[in-house]
């Protein structure tokens with residue numbers, strides 16, 4: 001998605017993040033068997049171009065590293081400590097080298113070359129640990145193929161980033177590694193802070209400027225393009241904390257909002273438009289030039305017919321030279337134009353499918369070469385780590401051999417590489433890797449990846465090749481002369497290692513160019529043969545061109561040799577002059593020596609006194625001693641100075657390191673402060689939450705006493721209920737007792753009635769027996785008459801009366817008892833009534849109320865019965881009297 005987006009004008013960034021040795025570099029670069037993100041992305045880019053006929057693309061690559069907060073150009077190692085600038089389209093690195101790429105292999109070869117200059121080192125976890133962040137940027141410009149050239153141009157950047165790994169305290173580092181580690185950690189820390197701030201979604205300050213990495217990635221990270229983050233972790237349990245941190249980082253990064261949009265640029269800023277315009281202008285110029293040449297040829301042939309043959313020959317011979325030189329000049333101009341057109345056209349990539357599907361006619365595209373991506377792209381990145389591990393000099397040698405041989409034919413280069421392999425077996429795998437690189441590179445050489453349009457003749461190809469060969473030959477001549485100058489300079493400064501490297505470079509360049517010229521020559525011959533087979537009428541002209549070509553080459557060689565000669569002559573002259581000077585000096589010295597010898601012999605002859613000689617010799621000895629002493633002091637002072645200088649250097653290094661540490665600590669402190677602020681905010685939030693929870697708990701607690709009070713209240717209620725139940729039971733018992741007593745009273749009543757009846761019977765018997773009593777007593781409808789003998793009856797009556805009195809007394813006491821019981825009962829009832837009222841007030845249950853009502857009814861019943869018993873008693877008393 002990121003690559004597709006980038007091809008459609010949306011910026012894309014892919015980067016690998018993780019602890020050291022977790023596999024970031026492996027993920028980004030991969031190896032020969034499993035290519036990483038970078039080679040796969042590059043391949044996708046070219047496949048996309050191939051699958052998009054009707055659009056033209058211009059691809060540029062840059063490759064840089066951020067090492068110890070310094071930006072270095074990996075494609076141009078002389079460019080160090082580059083500056084970051086900003087324009088309307090975002091941040092960019094000023095002065096970074098951008099190479100136009102024509103094929104995947106071309107791009108990969110640039111990366112491989114750049115990797116050579118990347119800073120790597122070993123730590124206790126990774127033998128070849130990346131000590132810098134690398135950013136590979138592919139700048140993509142595209143526009144629709146059109147005749148008028150008014151098409152909109154899309155512009156996008158695809159950043160493929162391999163970050164250096166964060167280093168924990170477990171990574172044992174010292175000296176320079178520690179310094180690198182602190183820079184790496186600092187920039188990764190800033191990256192983490194930036195991601196964290198961006199994921200917050202709050203409009204706060206994002207510290208992009210705190211590190212160069214975040215500053216460069218500002219537009220990508222702030223959501224203007226697609227971003228893919230690959231987090232690498234190690235399965236080792238000892239990395240638990242680091243793994244956790246990496247996952248936290250990934251989690252935060254997932255929350256960064258993306259608002260990707262396509263970039264469009266105006267014509268004047270577009271390189272592709274610039275090239276397209278330049279091509280059309282140059283084509284027009286070429287056309288004009290061609291027309292001019294033809295007309296001159298026609299004029300020349302017309303003149304031939306009119307003049308006399310002899311005069312013509314004379315004039316022709318004279319003018320031929322002029323014409324030849326003019327023609328040569330025009331040829332050169334034409335060649336230069338062709339070369340320029342070819343160069344510019346080569347830079348713009350179009351799909352080879354366009355020739356079939358594109359509605360725009362081929363004429364409009366001119367002789368543009370089509371790129372075909374069918375070939376299997378070889379992978380070349382694998383070797384860079386291995387090369388890093390081999391000694392620098394042998395690496396360079398190996399690389400040079402391969403680079404020079406890469407420009408030869410495939411078979412030839414294979415042979416050279418085999419040679420290189422044979423010479424240094426220790427770098428076999430490195431060489432293998434570069435074989436792949438060279439194969440890829442060769443497959444992308446102009447003229448192999450591109451096919452010539454059908455309408456162009458084979459001779460045009462030959463012309464183009466010749467023009468190329470010429471240009472290369474010119475370049476070789478130029479380089480050779482500059483090499484000579486450099487060699488001269490080197491003889492004067494034999495200690496200048498930089499110059500030696502440059503000389504070596506120029507030599508390699510010359511070698512490469514010569515090889516390429518050889519390849520072109522072969523191609524020219526092949527093309528010539530093909531032309532001769534296909535076009536007989538042009539045979540002669542082809543041969544002439546071939547010869548001209550050879551002549552040109554020979555001329556160039558001659559030029560080179562003459563330049564060589566000139567240089568050699570200059571050198572010889574200089575040497576001769578030097579020699580002369582030396583001879584003169586020798587002569588002069590010899591003269592001086594002779595003069596001194598004569599003087600000495602003269603002095604020896606003169607008779608100097610022994611004393612003065614001795615004095616002079618002792619003085620001389622003294623002076624010699626003094627000189628020796630001074631020399632010793634001087635040596636000591638020099639040593640001291642050297643020591644002090646070393647110490648100053650050490651102290652300054654330590655100071656720099658301390659400053660770096662301080663800045664890292666400052667950053668850490670800032671982060672901690674932010675963390676503290678965040679935590680305190682979180683704390684405040686939690687505090688409010690806690691207070692709210694406590695309030696809720698408190699309100700819940702408040703209800704508890706009520707419950708406990710209620711519970712407490714329930715208990716006495718239960719007790720009271722139990723008391724009431726007991727009272728009821730007691731009351732029931734009393735009622736039962738009263739019932740019993742009532743029953744007894746009834747029985748006694750019945751007995752008294754029986755006694756009364758018996759008395760009446762007795763009275764009636766007394767009346768019958770004739771007594772003069774004649775008392776008629778009536779009770780309940782009974783009339784008893786009787787006559788008894790008075791004394792007996794009186795006796796009986798007395799007995800009965802006493803009996804009745806006893807009974808009355810008994811009844812009286814029973815009634816008293818009943819009264820007392822009744823009073824007690826009344827009191828209890830009142831108490832119970834009070835209790836009932838109380839309970840009713842407290843919400844007595846309906847059941848309890850019904851039970852109390854029953855009790856009251858019973859009580860009323862008992863009272864009724866008592867009243868009845870009382871009435872009976874009075875009636876009895878009344879009947880008695």
Ligand SMILES: Nc1ncnc2c1ncn2[C@@H]1O[C@H](COP(=O)(O)OP(=O)(O)OP(=O)(O)O)[C@@H](O)[C@H]1O
Pocket residue numbers: 018019020021022023024025026027126128129130131163164165166232
């Ligand atoms: N998926 C993998 N398959 C095979 N080998 C791997 C894989 N991942 C990592 N390695 C190997 O582990 C070692 C360390 O990996 P690499 O150099 O990619 O780690 P890094 O994260 O880039 O480390 P640093 O941050 O120190 O540069 C290398 O030798 C690499 O070949």
